[in-house]
Amino acid sequence: MRTSECELTNSSAQWQLLLDRAASPMALLDPYGHFVHVNDALCSVLGYGRDSLLNRPLADFTVGEVRGDGAVADRRFRRSDATTLWMRQSTSPILDPDGKPDLLLTQFHEIADRPETNVLWCRVFANAPIGMALLDLDGRWTDVNDAWCDLLGYSRQEMLGLRYSDVTYARDQENGSAALADLVEGKQTTVSLKKRYRHRDGHPIWVLVRTSVVTGPDERPAYLVSQCEELSERCVSDAHLAHLALHDPLTGLANRALLADRLAHGLAELERDGGVVAVLVADLDELKPVNDTYGHAAGDRLLTTTADELLNAARPGDTVARIGGDEFAVISTHPDVRAAEEFRDRIAQRLRIERETPDYRLRIRASVGLATTTDPATPPQVLLHEADRDMYRRKHGMRSSAGEAPSCPSCHSRELRATAR
Structure with a gap:
């Protein structure tokens, strides 16, 4: 049975002044290894406030x-920042x-990290x-x-300048964001996802990512560890293959x-629901100069x-597509x-923005056209x-x-009609 908190407080009072004046990290523990008093030096070394340490067992922080x-x-x-350090504990x-x-x-006295621990971790991680x-x-x-x-x-x-979301395809973002939230909020300790990463060259890679949460001494998530392996075609499900066949x-x-x-x-739904089917075509103005x-x-x-x-501007039920090198389309219904x-x-308006990157300012400018119909018999290629x-x-x-000479749209329109057929 542990000594009562009152008894410990009375017994430790004479030592607290000594600890508080000490420049080195020091603490008083009860016989069961719980912190009774800690000085500022120990709080500074570990990065915790005194209240986070008191009445907690020493083992929680090792x-x-x-x-x-x-x-x-x-x-x-x-x-507290999830980094570690070795300290020698001398107890009287x-x-x-x-x-x-x-x-x-x-x-407590800080000592060099144990070499066998560092070497083992570095070898496992690197190799x-x-x-x-x-x-x-x-x-x-x-x-x-x-x-x-x-x-x-x-x-x-x-890689160290990126988030995982920077190389994740938009259609896979929702599952990834939900998984990250579950880990950070402590709802899950490990998650596995099949997803696509975008290779630096631009092509998609199907991968299996297993991510686990590492908790800090306060038992809250501190950081994440991920393992990633590429999926062979045999491992990719039929649903994924169908997705590849129908998506850019x-x-x-x-x-x-x-x-x-x-x-x-x-x-086809116009006859039943009424309203207007709208087709938007957006063409980027500055892709070639950026390239x-x-x-x-x-x-x-x-x-x-x-x-x-x-995707952020579209509503649920809208279809957003890439239909050419720098051309996009949106299908939407309206009253x-x-x-x-x-x-x-x-x-x-959403396609007239600027984004900062580490190397340059990304400037998006696009021209957006619109066609609408209330007639279910309208041929799709005519709307496009x-x-x-x-x-x-x-x-x-x-x-x-702006004083620029326009390019000829007729060839582009013929190409669009031919593709639509």
Whole structure:
């Protein structure tokens, strides 16, 4: 049975002044190893406030096996920021009037990390045949091994400037964000996801990612450890293969085949539900200058950022697609033409933004055309063609006002009609 808190407080009072004046980390423990009093030096070393330590067992703040006997022992402590350090613990008993240990006076001295521990961890992490990474609770990579870099095509320095979401396809973001939230909130200790990462060259990679949470001394999540391995074609489910067949590999948006199917479905529902089917076509104005100036990786980032903006602006049930190199489309239903035009204006506004990157300012500019119909018999290719023509009229109008010579839209329209057939 533990000594009462009142008894401990009375017995330790004479020692507290000594501890508080000491420059080295010191603590008073009860016979069961719980902190009774800690000085500022120990709080500073571990990164915890005094209230976070008091009445907690010393074992809550140590990692792994304790080396040594009761009087002198080496412990590896976990700081509040999830880093660790080795300290040597020297303990002397404080006896009560009956000669029994009442309190333990403990001094701590920082020592070098045990070499066998560091070497073992470094070897396991660096030489693992699969990708291994550490992440903070925001999903930013804080360390990655060579296998992880080889898998995604990035250097280690590039990887450490990214979050996992930066190389995850938009359609896979929801599951990844939900899994991260479950880990951070303590609802799960380990999650496994099949997902797509975007290789540095732009192509998709199907991977299995297992992520586990590592808790701090306060038993709350401190950081994450991930293992990642590429899935072979045999491991990818039929649903994933179907997804690849109907989606753009770079942005994860619907491709032309899926867009045509969704448009036909939307037209078929007009007779039953009424309203207006709207087709928007958006064409980026500055993809080629970005590719020429900063390289195709920057161009890919421009495309994926545009895709994300369109997805954020779209409503549930809308279809967002990439239908060409720098051309996107959105299919949406509205109660009337005015609502469809307002939706087009919102999309156009979302596609006039700037984003800062570590190397350059990403500038998105796009021309957005609109076509609408209330007739279920309208051929899908006619709607796409009219939206495309409206987009080119708007693009040419902006260029003319800026003193630029417009390009010929007829060839582009013929290509669009041919593809739609």
